[in-house]
Amino acid sequence: MEFLDLPPMMSAAGRVRLPGSKSISNRVLLLAALSSGETEVRDLLRSDDTERMLEALRALGVSWMHDAETDVYRVRGVAGPFPVKQADLFLGNAGTAFRPLTAALALSGGSYRLSGVPRMHERPIGDLVDALRQLGADIAYEGNPGYPPLQIQPAGAGLKRQAAVRGDVSSQFLTALLMAAPLAGGEVVIDVIGELISKPYIEITLDLMRRFGVEVVREGWSRFVVPAGAGYRSPGVIHVEGDASSASYFLAAGVLGGGPVRVEGVGRDSIQGDVRFAEALEQLGARITWGDHWIEAAAPADGRLKAFDLDLNHIPDAAMTLAVMALFCDGPSRLRNIASWRVKETDRLAAMATELRKVGAVVEELPDALQIEPPATLVSAAIDTYDDHRMAMCFSLATLGGPGMRINDPACVNKTFPSYFDVFRQVTQPVPVIAIDGPSASGKGTVAARVAEALGFHYLDSGSLYRLVALAALKAGLAESDPRVVDIARHLPAAFEAGVVRLSGEDVTDAIRSEACSVMASKVAARSEVRDALLDRQRAYRRPPGLVAEGRDMGSVVFPDAGTKVFLTASVEARAERRYKQLMEKGLPANIDSLSQDLRERDERDASRPVAPLKKLPDATELETSEMTVDQAVSFVLDLVGAKG
Numbered sequence: 182m183e184f185l186d187l188p189p190m191m192s193a194a195g196r197v198r199l200p201g202s203k204s205i206s207n208r209v210l211l212l213a214a215l216s217s218g219e220t221e222v223r224d225l226l227r228s229d230d231t232e233r234m235l236e237a238l239r240a241l242g243v244s245w246m247h248d249a250e251t252d253v254y255r256v257r258g259v260a261g262p263f264p265v266k267q268a269d270l271f272l273g274n275a276g277t278a279f280r281p282l283t284a285a286l287a288l289s290g291g292s293y294r295l296s297g298v299p300r301m302h303e304r305p306i307g308d309l310v311d312a313l314r315q316l317g318a319d320i321a322y323e324g325n326p327g328y329p330p331l332q333i334q335p336a337g338a339g340l341k342r343q344a345a346v347r348g349d350v351s352s353q354f355l356t357a358l359l360m361a362a363p364l365a366g367g368e369v370v371i372d373v374i375g376e377l378i379s380k381p382y383i384e385i386t387l388d389l390m391r392r393f394g395v396e397v398v399r400e401g402w403s404r405f406v407v408p409a410g411a412g413y414r415s416p417g418v419i420h421v422e423g424d425a426s427s428a429s430y431f432l433a434a435g436v437l438g439g440g441p442v443r444v445e446g447v448g449r450d451s452i453q454g455d456v457r458f459a460e461a462l463e464q465l466g467a468r469i470t471w472g473d474h475w476i477e478a479a480a481p482a483d484g485r486l487k488a489f490d491l492d493l494n495h496i497p498d499a500a501m502t503l504a505v506m507a508l509f510c511d512g513p514s515r516l517r518n519i520a521s522w523r524v525k526e527t528d529r530l531a532a533m534a535t536e537l538r539k540v541g542a543v544v545e546e547l548p549d550a551l552q553i554e555p556p557a558t559l560v561s562a563a564i565d566t567y568d569d570h571r572m573a574m575c576f577s578l579a580t581l582g583g584p585g586m587r588i589n590d591p592a593c594v595n596k597t598f599p600s601y602f603d604v605f606r607q608v609t610q611p612v613p614v615i616a617i618d619g620p621s622a623s624g625k626g627t628v629a630a631r632v633a634e635a636l637g638f639h640y641l642d643s644g645s646l647y648r649l650v651a652l653a654a655l656k657a658g659l660a661e662s663d664p665r666v667v668d669i670a671r672h673l674p675a676a677f678e679a680g681v682v683r684l685s686g687e688d689v690t691d692a693i694r695s696e697a698c699s700v701m702a703s704k705v706a707a708r709s710e711v712r713d714a715l716l717d718r719q720r721a722y723r724r725p726p727g728l729v730a731e732g733r734d735m736g737s738v739v740f741p742d743a744g745t746k747v748f749l750t751a752s753v754e755a756r757a758e759r760r761y762k763q764l765m766e767k768g769l770p771a772n773i774d775s776l777s778q779d780l781r782e783r784d785e786r787d788a789s790r791p792v793a794p795l796k797k798l799p800d801a802t803e804l805e806t807s808e809m810t811v812d813q814a815v816s817f818v819l820d821l822v823g824a825k826g
């Protein structure tokens with residue numbers, strides 16, 4: 182499976198130009214297709230969901246063209262039902278294409294088949310089909326009753342004028358009926374059974390229908406009347422607003438990462454309900470500023486994010502972002518009235534609960550709510566995304582002030598925001614890493630520790646981890662190739678406290694420096710399974726305010742995104758001399774010739790092994806220290822860090 186490793190993030194600030202709203206894009210495309218006249222659509226979202234809609238419209242006889250230079254779409258409307266009367270449409274997992282097209286095709290007098298990916302065939306559509314049948318539509322289920330795929334045939338004699346639809350499962354059913362209603366050729370009355378959920382999405386539908394010339398008469402939220410003679414007319418040019426649900430990730434990043442982060446494309450004047458996510462953020466203590474077409478978010482003034490208990494029925498998509506923000510709140514939070522999550526791209530209530538638990542939260546999953554207790558410290562995890570773009574985008578936020586996260590199947594963001602992770606990287610600043618690699622006894626440990634002290638950063642001596650594995654293996658009488666060495670690496674009972682290294686509580690600071698241990702360390706380090714077993718442990722050292730890490734593969738494998746990479750080296754003679762002095766100072770016996778010989782052999786082993794060999798990387802700065810003092814080497818690295826800003 183493909184995955185993306187996101188490093189821990191220090192902060193977030195900047196501006197984001199949002200992609201077009203998915204909800205508005207697919208509604209506008211359908212309305213433009215059913216209109217008389219040509220519509221110029223600006224800022225349309227380009228994503229899997231809109232691709233499915235565009236493909237379907239073309240198959241149904243609607244001509245449209247895209248001007249790559251201006252990124253403008255021109256849709257030539259068919260002024261009524263679709264002209265193509267027979268089609269087999271594959272709509273992927275695009276609910277915003279599937280539901281409205283079902284309704285429009287049911288009233289178009291043709292024979293159509295609509296199908297999607299397996300998950301789409303698990304998403305209920307029975308309430309919409311029931312309502313369309315009341316209008317006289319002929320729709321059959323190809324598989325399980327109540328679920329796609331669907332077979333549509335021309336309606337029998339005369340369409341009826343009244344239908345009732347459930348409003349408490351998905352507001353998309355009502356949206357689909359409303360948008361298709363003008364095709365019925367007379368007044369259509371739609372009654373809503375039960376409490377209508379996600380009302381802001383219906384407001385978007387009514388607003389857009391109005392712009393295309395159809396005024397729906399609304400009686401509260403329970404009856405909608407589409408008048409006789411209603412027909413769509415192109416407004417000429419229409420701009421798609423930025424996606425307010427996508428805005429939620431960046432506003433949250435501004436709050437969690439200090440901010441300010443400004444999103445451009447939605448603001449005070451937005452027709453999308455999800456802009457009210459910013460109001461929810463205010464209740465958590467965030468600082469929010471509104472413009473007509475932008476919103477800006479920053480961390481609470483006192484740095485404390487308040488726990489919350491909110492009814493989020495009106496912002497079901499953006500509410501997922503709040504679920505991840507609950508990890509950073511000052512107590513348990515509750516997200517209520519979100520049962521609709523169960524019938525989205527995945528069962529989002531179950532998926533969210535499972536993944537939040539992976540990062541350490543205590544989560545209670547209720548039929549229509551989540552109770553989330555944040556952990557004292559977030560745990561790094563591999564997040565499964567369930568082919569759900571929002572799962573992937575939400576969990577990127579867990580890296581802000583937390584550890585790094587692995588996002589499995591990151592391409593699922595293509596559904597609505599193909600460039601999401603690039604944009605996320607542009608507004609976030611990772612915890613800085615200074616990677617110092619080099620051969621044995623070159624002085625990298627001494628220099629790295631001094632640089633870390635000067636900057637107030639954490640320090641990782643990765644070699645000591647391999648040395649500890651080696652010592653544990655030697656104590657257990659294992660050969661370097663023994664499979665149990667990998668288990669030792671996985672569960673290494675090591676601790677580092679104030680210059681003392683412990684293995685299962687025993688002080689082994691000097692023992693891991695013995696020649697026997699050094700030789701064994703270089704042998705176990707050549708095994709890829711041992712290296713894999715130690716990888717996460719090394720990455721966990723990356724915590725604010727920063728890390729200086731030294732070893733052989735800090736810049737190449739463990740922290741390839743390190744902002745500063747140094748290849749610290751010295752001649753074999755200089756290194757043998759340094760090691761000789763070190764041993765003498767400790768009162769240990771040493772012979773300069775055998776030290777030189779040993780260093781040459783280890784250099785050869787470390788540099789020639791197939792996995793993570795020691796080498797100077799093209800993006801590393803070489804520091805030749807044979808003729809340098811420690812102070813000079815430390816100053817060089819500090820200057821380099823300073824120069825990189």
Ligand SMILES: Nc1ncnc2c1ncn2[C@@H]1O[C@H](COP(=O)(O)OP(=O)(O)OP(=O)(O)O)[C@@H](O)[C@H]1O
Nearest residue numbers: 621622623624625626627759763806809810811814
């Ligand atoms: N210019 C220099 N830069 C760094 N260390 C130096 C320098 N000159 C002398 N030394 C000394 O070299 C000795 C070896 O350094 P150190 O143990 O830090 O090396 P190392 O590369 O981390 O070794 P190993 O890979 O075995 O852990 C130390 O006693 C250090 O003080």
Ligand SMILES: Nc1ccn([C@H]2C[C@H](O)[C@@H](COP(=O)(O)O)O2)c(=O)n1
Nearest residue numbers: 643644645647702703706732733734
């Ligand atoms: N990132 C690392 C660090 C160390 N090793 C190997 C190389 C050495 O033979 C051994 C001990 O390291 P030292 O304490 O001398 O830095 O561990 C490695 O392969 N990768």
